[in-house]
Amino acid sequence: MSAVKITEGIYSVGIQNPNMRVFDIVMKTDSGTTYNSYVVKGSEKTALIETCHEGFFHQYLENIKEVCPLEEIDYIIMNHNEPDHSGSIAKLLELMPKAKIIASQAGSLYLKNITNRCDLDVQKVKDGETLDLGGRVLTFFFAPNLHWPDSMFTWVEDAKTLFTCDFLGCHYCEPYTFDTNIAYPKAYDAALKLYYGAIFGPFASFVRKGLEKIKALPVQPEFICTSHGPVLTKAGRMDEVIANYEAWSAPVVHEVPVIPVFYTSAYGNTAKLAEKIREGILEAKPNAECVTYDIIEHDMDKLHALINECDAFAVGSPTLNRDAVPPVWNLLAGIDAINAAKKPALVFGSFGWTGEAVGNIQTRLLGLKMNVFEDGFKVTFVPNEEDLENAKEFGKSFALSF
Ligand SMILES: Cc1cc2nc3c(=O)[nH]c(=O)nc-3n(C[C@H](O)[C@H](O)[C@H](O)COP(=O)(O)O)c2cc1C
Ligand SMILES: [Fe+2]
Numbered sequence: 001m002s003a004v005k006i007t008e009g010i011y012s013v014g015i016q017n018p019n020m021r022v023f024d025i026v027m028k029t030d031s032g033t034t035y036n037s038y039v040v041k042g043s044e045k046t047a048l049i050e051t052c053h054e055g056f057f058h059q060y061l062e063n064i065k066e067v068c069p070l071e072e073i074d075y076i077i078m079n080h081n082e083p084d085h086s087g088s089i090a091k092l093l094e095l096m097p098k099a100k101i102i103a104s105q106a107g108s109l110y111l112k113n114i115t116n117r118c119d120l121d122v123q124k125v126k127d128g129e130t131l132d133l134g135g136r137v138l139t140f141f142f143a144p145n146l147h148w149p150d151s152m153f154t155w156v157e158d159a160k161t162l163f164t165c166d167f168l169g170c171h172y173c174e175p176y177t178f179d180t181n182i183a184y185p186k187a188y189d190a191a192l193k194l195y196y197g198a199i200f201g202p203f204a205s206f207v208r209k210g211l212e213k214i215k216a217l218p219v220q221p222e223f224i225c226t227s228h229g230p231v232l233t234k235a236g237r238m239d240e241v242i243a244n245y246e247a248w249s250a251p252v253v254h255e256v257p258v259i260p261v262f263y264t265s266a267y268g269n270t271a272k273l274a275e276k277i278r279e280g281i282l283e284a285k286p287n288a289e290c291v292t293y294d295i296i297e298h299d300m301d302k303l304h305a306l307i308n309e310c311d312a313f314a315v316g317s318p319t320l321n322r323d324a325v326p327p328v329w330n331l332l333a334g335i336d337a338i339n340a341a342k343k344p345a346l347v348f349g350s351f352g353w354t355g356e357a358v359g360n361i362q363t364r365l366l367g368l369k370m371n372v373f374e375d376g377f378k379v380t381f382v383p384n385e386e387d388l389e390n391a392k393e394f395g396k397s398f399a400l401s402f
């Protein structure tokens with residue numbers, strides 16, 4: 001794709017990657033992605049905003065050259081320095097001798113480590129600082145943890161254009177630049193939600209602050225130029241995308257405590273403990289929403305959402321070959337480690353002779369800084385009446401502890 005004019009003196013010069021199917025190891029990208037980059041011209045100076053993945057360098061240069069000779073770039077503004085945006089920096093600098101890199105303090109440090117050039121000359125800007133391109137002023141607003149500590153927005157007030165890098169973007173690729181032409185709206189909606197969940201889900205409070213910063217702008221943007229997916233326009237999806245972010249980042253308020261009991265069980269022994277632990281929890285907190293979930297019978301995405309949204313949980317695994325079983329590890333792999341600290345958790349399980357599962361799970365949860373209840377609850381093989389009564393008491397004490 002070649003350069004596309006966004007508005008007077010602002011051009012999209014990024015790259016399309018329709019074939020990408022996995023991003024950052026964990027994110028499925030059924031609709032590919034784009035690495036957006038923009039040229040912003042003032043009467044005296046020209047800035048490049050973000051660069052692109054280095055795998056597409058040649059085409060990227062061609063796009064820039066359509067709107068500006070490379071050597072005329074005065075600034076490279078890095079709102080965020082993950083290599084999908086910063087990957088071309090080192091090569092670009094060779095072709096843009098006078099270009100000055102601009103980033104936040106954190107961004108400057110990351111960029112030096114990413115390029116392995118401790119002498120890299122980065123101009124560090126402060127929150128609210130401005131840069132005059134001649135008849136056109138850029139303002140930098142810090143947007144920490146959206147989604148790295150280095151993130152910031154660049155605002156061009158005269159053009160009512162905001163550059164937000166990953167924020168409000170998504171991995172989605174069509175032959176069009178603007179959101180007014182999306183041919184597969186359902187696929188776009190799905191990509192937006194998936195991207196939000198994977199990238200911004202752990203940073204809901206920062207998302208709310210980022211949205212407030214946009215609302216507080218002296219005039220509302222006509223264009224939001226993200227670094228993945230279509231450019232958002234007032235006439236197109238902008239308001240809807242912002243409303244989605246507001247809804248997805250809203251604090252979750254539970255009317256009653258939500259305390260799921262997750263388990264899995266080969267011969268029903270850990271299952272019996274799960275049931276008794278649930279009874280004990282409900283004895284202590286009768287109004288709680290406390291349901292048992294056999295992990296292998298439920299959709300893992302739903303269980304991941306539940307384990308992150310709940311107020312506390314219990315998790316049980318038998319010991320098989322000296323460890324907890326893979327479905328339990330899969331469940332625990334979905335815990336949002338950024339927000340897990342202090343959440344109360346109870347671990348239980350039946351075992352035959354060595355019984356490592358409970359201890360191993362506890363170690364993992366403690367590593368996530370969770371509030372793990374006592375030493376967990378273990379029973380050899382089939383729980384007898386006394387074991388079941390003890391499991392119930394253990395669940396009750398757990399529920400009374402928070
Ligand atoms: C394939 C297999 C491997 C096992 N390995 C261990 C083990 O390493 N250590 C241990 O304490 N128990 C081991 N056990 C015994 C189980 O932990 C025990 O049968 C337990 O009661 C099963 O609980 P469940 O019915 O909830 O699955 C193993 C059982 C199976 C089927
Ligand atoms: Fe990123």
Ligand SMILES: [Fe+2]
Pocket residue numbers: 082084085166227228
């Ligand atoms: Fe990105």
